[in-house]
Amino acid sequence: xxxxxxxxxxxxxxxxxxxxxxxxxxxxxxxxxxxxxxxxxxxxxxxxxxxxxxxxxxxxxxxxxxxxxxxxxxxxxxxxxxxxxxxxxxxxxxxxxxxxxxxxxxxxxxxxxxxxxxxxxxxxxxxxxxxxxxxxxxxxxxxxxxxxxxxxxxxxxxxxxxxxxxxxxxxxxxxxxxxxxxxxxxxxxxxxxxxxxxxxxxxxxxxxxxxxxxxxxxxxxxxxxxxxxxxxxxxxxxxxxxxxxxxxxxxxxxxxxxxxxxxxxxxxxxxxxxxxxxxxxxxxxxxxxxxxxxxxxxxxxx
Amino acid sequence: xxxxxxxxxxxxxxxxxxxxxxxxxxxxxxxxxxxxxxxxxxxxxxxxxxxxxxxxxxxxxxxxxxxxxxxxxxxxxxxxxxxxxxxxxxxxxxxxxxxxxxxxxxxxxxxxxxxxxxxxxxxxxxxxxxxxxxxxxxxxxxxxxxxxxxxxxxxxxxxxxxxxxxxxxxxxxxxxxxxxxxxxxxxxxxxxxxxxxxxxxxxxxxxxxxxxxxxxxxxxxxxxxxxxxxxxxxxxxxxxxxxxxxxxxxxxxxxxxxxxxxxxxxxxxxxxxxxxxxxxxxxxxxxxxxxxxxxxxxxxxxxxxxxxxxxxxxxxxxxxxxxxxxxxxxxxxxxxxxxxxxxxxxxxxxxxxxxxxxxxxxxxxxxxxxxxxxxxxxxxxxxxxxxxxxxxxxxxxxxxxxxxxxxxxxxxxxxxxxxxxxxxxxxxxxxxxxxxxxxxxxxxxxxxxxxxxxxxxxxxxxxxxxxxxxxx
Numbered sequence: 048x049x050x051x052x053x054x055x056x057x058x059x060x061x062x063x064x065x066x067x068x069x070x071x072x073x074x075x076x077x078x079x080x081x082x083x084x085x086x087x088x089x090x091x092x093x094x095x096x097x098x099x100x101x102x103x104x105x106x107x108x109x110x111x112x113x114x115x116x117x118x119x120x121x122x123x124x125x126x127x128x129x130x131x132x133x134x135x136x137x138x139x140x141x142x143x144x145x146x147x148x149x150x151x152x153x154x155x156x157x158x159x160x161x162x163x164x165x166x167x168x169x170x171x172x173x174x175x176x177x178x179x180x181x182x183x184x185x186x187x188x189x190x191x192x193x194x195x196x197x198x199x200x201x202x203x204x205x206x207x208x209x210x211x212x213x214x215x216x217x218x219x220x221x222x223x224x225x226x227x228x229x230x231x232x233x234x235x236x237x238x239x240x241x242x243x244x245x246x247x248x249x250x251x252x253x254x255x256x257x258x259x260x261x262x263x264x265x266x267x268x269x270x271x272x273x274x275x276x277x278x279x280x281x282x283x284x285x286x287x288x289x290x291x292x293x294x295x296x297x298x299x300x301x302x303x304x305x306x307x308x309x310x311x312x313x314x315x316x317x318x319x320x321x322x323x324x325x326x327x328x329x330x331x332x333x334x335x336x337x338x339x340x341x342x343x344x345x346x347x348x349x
Numbered sequence: 350x351x352x353x354x355x356x357x358x359x360x361x362x363x364x365x366x367x368x369x370x371x372x373x374x375x376x377x378x379x380x381x382x383x384x385x386x387x388x389x390x391x392x393x394x395x396x397x398x399x400x401x402x403x404x405x406x407x408x409x410x411x412x413x414x415x416x417x418x419x420x421x422x423x424x425x426x427x428x429x430x431x432x433x434x435x436x437x438x439x440x441x442x443x444x445x446x447x448x449x450x451x452x453x454x455x456x457x458x459x460x461x462x463x464x465x466x467x468x469x470x471x472x473x474x475x476x477x478x479x480x481x482x483x484x485x486x487x488x489x490x491x492x493x494x495x496x497x498x499x500x501x502x503x504x505x506x507x508x509x510x511x512x513x514x515x516x517x518x519x520x521x522x523x524x525x526x527x528x529x530x531x532x533x534x535x536x537x538x539x540x541x542x543x544x545x546x547x548x549x550x551x552x553x554x555x556x557x558x559x560x561x562x563x564x565x566x567x568x569x570x571x572x573x574x575x576x577x578x579x580x581x582x583x584x585x586x587x588x589x590x591x592x593x594x595x596x597x598x599x600x601x602x603x604x605x606x607x608x609x610x611x612x613x614x615x616x617x618x619x620x621x622x623x624x625x626x627x628x629x630x631x632x633x634x635x636x637x638x639x640x641x642x643x644x645x646x647x648x649x650x651x652x653x654x655x656x657x658x659x660x661x662x663x664x665x666x667x668x669x670x671x672x673x674x675x676x677x678x679x680x681x682x683x684x685x686x687x688x689x690x691x692x693x694x695x696x697x698x699x700x701x702x703x704x705x706x707x708x709x710x711x712x713x714x715x716x717x718x719x720x721x722x723x724x725x726x727x728x729x730x731x732x733x734x735x736x737x738x739x740x741x742x743x744x745x746x747x748x749x750x751x752x753x754x755x756x757x758x759x760x761x762x763x764x765x766x767x768x769x770x771x772x773x774x775x776x777x778x779x780x781x782x783x784x785x786x787x788x789x790x791x792x793x794x795x796x797x798x799x800x801x802x803x804x805x806x807x808x809x810x811x812x813x814x815x816x817x818x819x820x821x
Contacts, residue, residue, distance in 0.1 A: 052410065052417050072410065072420035079409045082402065087430050130636040237430070240601075246428035247398040250406075253430040294699055 048105070049075055064093070064100035065257075065265045073252040074101060083210055083231035085195075085246060088254035090236055091298030095193055097254070098232035102189040110184075110229070111191045112177035114198040120205060125217060126174040132167065168219045181229040182215055190229040196239050203245055210248055256298060259286055265299060270306045280317040281306050285329065287346050288339055297329035305329050319347035381407070382554040385426070387439050393432045397555065399425055419444075499553055592666070592806070599810050600673040617641035649680040649741045651769070653730070655748030656709070657687045657721035663777045663804075667747045668706050670809070672697050682737045685709060688722040690729040721751065723793075724758025731761040738768040743816060746774045746797075750783070750790040757789055759796070766796045774800040775812065 049055045055071035066074070074097075077084045086094045102109035112123060146163075150156040175183060181190040195203070209215065210231060214224045233249065235241060257265065263282045267275065281302065289296045297305075305328040314321055323340055330336045339346055381403065385395055402425040410417050419440055427436045623639040631637075652671045656664040668685070675681040675697050682694045696705050738744070744765060766772045774797045776783065776790060783790035783800075794800040803809045 052414075068416045069420040069423070072417045073424040076406050076409060076421060076424060080402070080405055085428075130631055133634075133636060134631065240597075243394075243396075243428075247396055249428070250402070250424045251428045251430075252424055253433055 048078060051075060058104040059100050060268075062100045062103045063268055064096060064104075065261060065268060066097070067257065067261055070097065070252065070254065073250055077250050078230060080250075081228045081230075083233060083249045084252055085241065085249040086232060086234045086252045086254060087237055089256065089296065089298055091300040092254045092256060093299055094234040094254055095191065098189055098191040098234070101230070101232075105187070105189075107186065108184065108188040109191060110177050110181045110188055111193060114192060114194045114196075114202070116197060116199060118198050118202055121176070123176050123178050123202070123205075124209075124215060125176055125179045127217075127219060128172045128174055132172045135172075136167070170220065173217070173220065178209055179215060179223070182213055182223055182225045184229075185225060185227055187227050188229045190231045192231065192233045194236060195233045196235040196237060196241065200242065203242055207242075207244055207248065210245075256286075256289060256296070259283065262286070262299065262302060266302060266306050269303050270310055273306055273310045274315060277309065277315060277317060278306060281309065284317065284322060284346060288329070291338060291342060291346075293330070293335045293338065294332045295330070295335065301329040317347075319343060322347050377407075378404070379550060379554070382550075384422070384439070384443055387443055388426060388436065391435050391439055393427060393435055393439075394429075395426055399428070400555070415444075592669070595806070596669055596673050600677045603814060604677045648678050649739065649743065650674060650678065651682050651684070651737050651742055651744045653684045653686060653690070653726075653744070653746045653748075655687070655721055655723075655746075656685045657748075663749075664747070665706060667775075668709070670813075672705065674813075682734075684730065684734070686721070686723075686726040686729075688720070688725055690726040690734070692734060720753040721748070722755045723748070723750065723752045723789075724756040724761070727758040727761035727765065731764050735764070735768065738765065740770055742769045743771040743773065744769045745816075746772070746793075747777075748774075749776055749778050749788060750774070750793055751786070751788045754787055757792055759792065762793060763796050771798045771816075772796065773798055773812075773816070775803040775809070776800055777804045778802070779804070 049058055052068060052071040052075045055075050056066050056068070059066045059071070073084060076082070086097065088094055098111075099109055146159060147156050150159055173179075177190065181188055192206070195206075198206075212224075213228050214222060216222045233245075256262075259282060262285070263278060266278050266282055267273070270278070273281075285297055285302050285305070305325065308325060308328050309317065309321070312321075312325075323343060326336050326339060330339060385400060385403075389395055403422065406421050406425050410421050412418050422440065423433070423436055427433055618641055620639040620641045624635055624637070625633075627637050627639065628635045652674065654664050654667045654671060656668070664685075671681075671683045675683055675694065682692065683697060685691055685693050693705070693709060696709060699705070700708065774790075774793060778785075778788065778790070780802045782788065783794075790800060801808075801812060803812060
């Protein structure tokens, strides 16, 4: 566990994740108060990565659940393997009559059957899905519920129930409850508004594009081959590009791609010509590229 | 345990009699509550859950680090990222100008604050309050002040307490006397007095939040009713902004209903091929059945909005609605026109409605000559965008059919009618004004499945609701 927010920053840095103080504070509080965190922000700023890094930094398991439209309990919680159960009964038919055969009365047979009932209803026939796994593992783990905004609102309601007491009832087996609450991270790209009830249960973290200093630090860490001057230029340019009215602003992952590409191409210096030729690394729409080129004078002033 | 705190408290009291006049614990919580009120005044929704989170969070962090303190407040109070700028502003206003907030407080105070906080207690008081307020007549809430209600609450406590209230409430058991002197006599120490004062300040603040929230809630409700029934073309720009949320909610409801309808008709007949194939692994015993899914078409919609001046407010609102529809359903194409037909689907995809609508009115070139020209626009639509029309498309035209004596373009309009499944026209004019002056409503009406007078939100939502639910 982390001692304080500073410690979170240090711990994550070892895993090569540079966290701002805001991120660190929220993470620290979430771990301390055992509350889920709802992480929002533009695509590519490292929301999913954050959860992964925390799991790595604390050296605990990461259980990931990707949300999509139509995701339901049987995919998220558990599935009962009826087929396997039936097959077992078929195969064990002989054995059963062997056991039953010795009993003379019906009553005795039922008593015998009851005593071995748990053979048919046991965890053998249970396929645990991410949420159940996180509850039954009985170790601390990070449960990452990715892109919760893609799921339906019914699923959100179901999730609420789980998040409030980490307790799951399976009709065939009874109730599972955990003593060690998993750390829950929910990420969202705000494709739809989450319900107030869900928000109320979570701490909220909005990860925005990083500041110049932070982004520089991130790039130098992830692209160790690049020289400091080039990295500085790349990051400054990116920050200026983000200020334009673009359809899709370049985020950190694009910055990293660009930096890696320029390093591989062997450039020491970002001159406007090279920058304009490689714009397709950071901009995903032709319209955006045109816009940046038209504003080239303000953007590439290295 | 208790003894130690009271000792340290007394010690402090002796050392800095003047400075420590304020009880540091209630001082901090008081400040926090004050800040919460400020946020709420700025329209940030904060519920009791959030407050409880904040109070348990504050004690876990180093309050002397401003960045950490700020993020602690932000992460526990602000749940909607669009509120973050408001929060930042409030925080700067409130805390940046008060350097003393951090200076005055010593380690000791923080420790005291941390140790005396009792979440269970706050929780319990909270639920008691909730029950109590629910039991009150709603008129009382509006008429009485928070302090009055607090007094009533405290007076009523001992009775309800006997059925098991808990130690916290017990502090207020000694009934009678004024607020502020409620403390347990048997303990007698200065500490417990301060403690109960602290609790009282928390209760008072919680009650205040609660009462104002209820009143605000009532106010919002009647405001919504007012907005819903108002003539759309009389809405001011400000009111349209307010309606954004209502429109959004309406859209979400609609979507939920559609997905529910989808679920109900999920099953078709058995998919023989798939069932056989899958069950081969079980020796041909059909363990798993597969059904054919009945396909339900996603609503396909083409919306054309007249944005000319004669319907300016109306069209702003309609654009807002169009925006909502488009963000909810993938197969919606939006067009706006005055005398040129312009597709605005992409514009809406890129920007939030406010910005999109504003940029539309400034950037895009709608006008060619004077005023709206329906005929010309329908011609253009058939010429350039007829790919938007399929057998499954419903077309919505929003406008007043005032064609400024231009060619009505009936040929093209009929083509639109022929090529689409439904063609509806929503007219903001009252029915008796149709065909009046330069309106040629009934001329178009001839080719519509229906032309409907729609001038407030309730009519409109009913219409759209019906439209989507009836699509089969």
